[in-house]
Amino acid sequence: MIEDNENNPLIEFSDQIRAVEALLFAASDPLDEKTLKDMLPVDTDIEEIMNNLLNLYKGRGVELKKVNNKWMFKTASDLSFIMQKEAKIQKKLSKAALETLSIIAYHQPVSRAEIEEIRGVTASPGTIDTLMEINWVKIKGRRKTPGNPITYGTTDEFLVHFDLENTKELPGLDELKSTGLLDSNLPPDMYPIDDDLEHIEENN
Amino acid sequence: MIEDNENNPLIEFSDQIRAVEALLFAASDPLDEKTLKDMLPVDTDIEEIMNNLLNLYKGRGVELKKVNNKWMFKTASDLSFIMQKEAKIQKKLSKAALETLSIIAYHQPVSRAEIEEIRGVTASPGTIDTLMEINWVKIKGRRKTPGNPITYGTTDEFLVHFDLENTKELPGLDELKSTGLLDSNLPPDMYPIDDDLEHIEENN
């Protein structure tokens, strides 16, 4: 265990080693030695630096690896249980999914037919499923109208992810207009959030 | 200089430290201690782990930083002269956007009307939007005053970008607070004393 700077061998490291460490850390792709050398003073012994770094990161949570003659940092392979092998989940929702989510957020409880009406297109079957899978959308209940359609709403996880206390914190129509996001000619009867939202009783 | 594994203090590190190191390296975004703790055995002393990691990375090319009670790795700021070659060209903030950002940062939570009052102009739609789009500004909630206006504040990304641990560290914040310059109205000690009234009339 490292107690203080006197005993810490790391502070003895040259600035060149620190620079290579930072460059590899920040790089979005593995870097070859020539690229690294070009960023450092001419007399840099890049091989010695790499050896030093290799030793420094041996057995650590993060390891320095050489792949196809290029260097990169990678989390240690024995810790792979923490890491996901492949990116299964998209980084951002598709446009259709984001639109569907926004409609559910603004109009909940809302049925599939109503979502389709607002979007003006038939919902692809997977969109709501995707949103339910990542637990941002849930079934709110059935509406007491003919056909008893299932209605959807947002989850607590949705609120946590979007940093909202409740769905009433979503900006309303007037506020969207004042930000310029929403066309200021939109008629007022399209006001998205019903003030009585909480009072609509659905079977939860 | 590290010669071999026997002399390398790092390999003595527990798996827990390695795991936290790996997680923070992999995440790139700040992670809070609770998230880290949830992924480790129940008896984990997360504070001790963080102290160890802090020491380990002190003075290195990559440093451990705290942002809004979350942890992340970043390159050392003294290496910026090398890293700038890697920097992507950033869009320059307009004067209006920077002014709006400062007002939001120092007055948060702050409503659009208050921002306009301080700037003395009607906000052009788009300024707050732009700041929200680059994820430096977010909706903080609604104020519990008539009209329930939406209020804005800064994000973790803002703190990360400007190298701040939290909003209390904003430059000059304490001084501005003590002089009343962050108040919405004229602070009491700035009220003119009536005795001076004749004096001002003479001067003019």
Added chain:
Amino acid sequence: MNDNYNEQLDLFHVNLDGFEGPLDLLLSLAKEQKVDLLEISILELASQYLNFIDQMKKIDIDLAADYIVMASWLAFLKSKLLLPDQDDEDVSAKELSAILAFRLRRLEVMREVGSKLITRDREGIHVFRRGMPENIFLIKNFNHKDTLFDLISSYSGLRNRNYDNSWKPRVFSIFSIEDARNRLEKMLGTIVDWTKIEDFLPVNNDVSEEGVLFRKSSLASIFSASLELSKEGMIEINQNKNFGSIKFKIKENRSNINEMLA
């Protein structure tokens, strides 16, 4: 930032383009006084601002409302500062001056902290985060980068898209002057005596906004058409007193012609 201001000061006599509103202009003028904002002469500042706006008005009539509102407020403040203090006032001139000085100082410090912020070690410029993030399996939703902004702009985009915002002018049903002339000519062919203008109006009992507009337009159009016909010597117009009823009659010789034609 200072250089920026100096550039703007050079433009003072030209235009307002460089200014972010009246407070910005006042702040720049105040800096010309080259004193601490706390010791600034508000009276002098108000005069400078009003002079500047006067000059601007000569060049640019479309001065933004923000500037005009500030000008009238400063004119009010200036008169208060010059007059002896009134007892019945809610807020003294000195207090108003203090509020203005406070607002200017507050805006100034926001600019100062802005320039402090922007010169810090910035992530993505001076300092970098991990360039090759790896997905973490155990943190749910970790890989979702959607923000609240994404959500609300998606909703707005959707609403904007589905709303037909093309402008359609409202079509009013009105009685044109041409229609009025035709109607007058036809009716005057059959009427010989003086007849009130109201009797020439087309019958319309619609009580809606549309109906009211139609009746108003028919009155106006019949009157306009009557002026045309009178100018052409076809009819005579009579009104005994101000706001009295207007009457038309076909000219004698004309009625004879009509009879002959008939």
